[in-house]
Amino acid sequence: EIVMTQSPATLSVSPGERATLSCRASQSVSSNLAWYQQKPGQAPRLLIYGASTRATGIAARFSGSGSGTEFTLTISSLQSEDFAVYYCQQYNNWPRTFGQGTKVEIK
Amino acid sequence: QVQLQESGPGLVKPSETLSLTCTVSGGSISSYYWSWIRQPAGKGLEWIGRIYTSGSTNYNPSLKSRVTMSVDTSKNQFSLKLSSVTAADTAVYYCATSYVGPYYFDYWGQGTLVTVSS
Numbered sequence: 705e706i707v708m709t710q711s712p713a714t715l716s717v718s719p720g721e722r723a724t725l726s727c728r729a730s731q732s733v734s735s736n737l738a739w740y741q742q743k744p745g746q747a748p749r750l751l752i753y754g755a756s757t758r759a760t761g762i763a764a765r766f767s768g769s770g771s772g773t774e775f776t777l778t779i780s781s782l783q784s785e786d787f788a789v790y791y792c793q794q795y796n797n798w799p800r801t802f803g804q805g806t807k808v809e810i811k
Numbered sequence: 812q813v814q815l816q817e818s819g820p821g822l823v824k825p826s827e828t829l830s831l832t833c834t835v836s837g838g839s840i841s842s843y844y845w846s847w848i849r850q851p852a853g854k855g856l857e858w859i860g861r862i863y864t865s866g867s868t869n870y871n872p873s874l875k876s877r878v879t880m881s882v883d884t885s886k887n888q889f890s891l892k893l894s895s896v897t898a899a900d901t902a903v904y905y906c907a908t909s910y911v912g913p914y915y916f917d918y919w920g921q922g923t924l925v926t927v928s929s
Contacts, residue, residue, distance in 0.1 A: 705872070736914065738914075738915035738916075740916075746921075747905055747907075747919035747920065747921055747922055748856065748905075748916070748919060749919075750915060750916060750917040753914070753915045753917075759917055760917075791855065791856055793856075793915060793916075795913075795914040795915055798869050799858055799860075799869070799870075799871040799872060799873075800846075800858040800861075801858065802855055802856040802857070802858070803855070804854075804855045805855050
């Protein structure tokens, strides 16, 4: 099983600032990586797939990069609605696995 | 716009079988992959498994011995059974899919909380 490790566990950011979230895979997943946003009481929402392709309707301030084992999700200018938990997920191998999440909180 | 809705008992006794159904509306269930994912309170996401409408499955090895998935194309539904449950199986259970393939998940149900308790 591929283990996905996200860092940091919690990121404190002021509105308008840039947030950078990291995700590392225990072995290469090529570009088969997705990012999700989850708010309390809601299902996750797909943000990014293919490591860098924004899903339909996702704001341009969200961007993804990386390949192989190292990935980054960047939120260029945090809006109030962006404070949430973010998960990465690999879909290169079975079973599909998720990172443990990064909580982005208001500083 | 496809919508997914989970249904089933919210309370299951230890050692019994958890049974959930996901109803798909606004789109066809045929020729696509359908997954179950769970999330214990305050914790991360765990992929349970997926089923194709032909009936072929992939299960998470950590749960494989206890999981059975099935699909009913006539009802546009797919189902999850998890046997011999314990308190560790208490979680919000989501059904999810992508019409692209068994990769990421761009359609999710709202989730249903299943508590294992006597």
